[in-house]
Amino acid sequence: MSRSDRVLADAEAVLRRHSERGQSLTARARQRRNAGLLRKIKYAFWAILAVILGSAVAGFVMPLGTTGIMVALGVMIAALLLIGLLPTETRVRTEALAETPLTALPLQTEIWLENQRKALPAPAVTLVDSIGVKLEILAPQLERLGPQDPAALEVRRLLADHLPELVTGYQSIPQPLRREERNGRVPEKQLVEGLAVIDAEIARMSESLASGDLDKLATQNRFLELKYQEAKELGQ
Structure with a gap:
């Protein structure tokens, strides 16, 4: 096996391990919804506590009476409705x-894809899940790129231009026509094929970035081995 093949094989192994640990797009979306629900519960708790404490302080100044209690309850209900x-x-x-x-x-992009999920056919949803996992792998790799690096511009074009244009283009077609052939093309099939291409392209980008890291690591290791050998020769 050549050195380049070995580097690519190592990169694929790294990506495979990350993929096995990755959660589906739906699972992560559920986690975000649960976190949002927990925030709402916290807001509701602090709102109720604030009304109770405010009422208690006001009660020390003057008796609240029935009207005061009703106002406090009204404020509490209004706050809960707003939080809801x-x-x-x-x-x-x-x-x-x-x-x-x-x-x-x-x-x-992952959150945006999850927002579009209900408007997509089942085969596309499967690919959306796959893209979501690959996006999770890609995210930390992008931290080492500058905004104007060729690889960064390529990622931005794919995620901010090509992917949204593909999905919104499909959604703009009336529902009854999405499975109808027109000019030799079926919109639903085009969507699925396009998402498959994007899924493969994101994987390729991650592999390329990982290969670059492994190349750098191999160079550093060779440098250290050379210095170690020089140190041994000096000691003889």
Whole structure:
């Protein structure tokens, strides 16, 4: 096996281990919703506590009476209703992806994909899950790239341009026509094929970035081995 083949094999092994640890897009979305629900419960707790403490302080100054108690209850109910209106999950606008910093782009793209999930056919949803896992792997790799690095620009084009355009283009087609052949093309099939290409491209990007790290590590190891050999020769 050549050195380049060995580096690629090592990179694939690293990606495979990460994939095995990765959760599905749905599972991570559920975690975010649960975290949002927990925040709402905390807000509700502090709102109720604030009303109770405010009422207690006001009661020391003057008796609240029936009217005061009703006002306090009204404030408490209004606060709970407002908290109930808060979203439990993050929403990401399509336009916002283009303005997202590179290191945050994989997570924002994952959340955006989860938002589109209900409007996609079953085969596409399977690919969306696969893309979500690969985005989780890609995210820490992007921290070492500069915003204007060729690899960074390639990632941004794929996640902020090509992927949203593919999905929103499909969604713009009326529901009855999505499985109808037109000019030799079926929109639903085009969507699935496009997502498969993007899924493979994200994997390729991760492999390339991992290969670069392994190349760098191999160079550093050779340098250390050379210095170690020089030190041994000096000691003789």
